[in-house]
Amino acid sequence: MKEKKKQVRIIGVIQCDFARERCSGFGCMNSFASRIDGFARYAAEPGIMLVPFNCGGCPGRRISRVASNLIKRAKAKAGIDKDELVIHLASCIVTDNGHYPPCPHIDYIEKILKRKGLKVRRGSYKSKTATKRRAEGLYEEFDWDAD
Numbered sequence: 332m333k334e335k336k337k338q339v340r341i342i343g344v345i346q347c348d349f350a351r352e353r354c355s356g357f358g359c360m361n362s363f364a365s366r367i368d369g370f371a372r373y374a375a376e377p378g379i380m381l382v383p384f385n386c387g388g389c390p391g392r393r394i395s396r397v398a399s400n401l402i403k404r405a406k407a408k409a410g411i412d413k414d415e416l417v418i419h420l421a422s423c424i425v426t427d428n429g430h431y432p433p434c435p436h437i438d439y440i441e442k443i444l445k446r447k448g449l450k451v452r453r454g455s456y457k458s459k460t461a462t463k464r465r466a467e468g469l470y471e472e473f474d475w476d477a478d
């Protein structure tokens with residue numbers, strides 16, 4: 332018999348340290364609160380807790396420590412298991428955007444997270460300007476529906 336898929340209870344959003352020098356993070360938080368852009372797939376899932384954090388600077392090794400802390404604290408404080416947690420790499424990391432082209436360490440960061448047994452998805456806020464530039468062929472394509 333097929334096991335029932337667990338509901339997502341925490342989404343960790345990782346943002347680029349360099350992008351955060353000029354970004355409040357509002358776009359990502361608003362997209363999550365409105366369940367749009369990279370978070371549209373969670374429209375029917377209320378009660379998800381959002382935990383944003385920065386990568387810590389190139390090549391993103393802080394993520395290992397923070398992800399371990401998140402896994403431990405989620406279980407200890409809220410009884411939330413690792414398989415109820417999803418990590419989103421924010422658009423400032425994975426898309427070609429107004430900050431920079433995509434992070435050159437995406438695969439390395441994903442490897443860190445996957446080794447910890449975490450589900451990883453790409454994308455958060457979908458900027459109108461970047462979308463326009465993508466359509467004009469100035470920015471790289473991005474698959475918002477990839478799982």
Ligand code: SF4
Nearest residue numbers: 347386388389390434
């Ligand atoms: S590792 Fe990537 S996400 Fe982190 S600061 Fe460097 S470019 Fe930004």
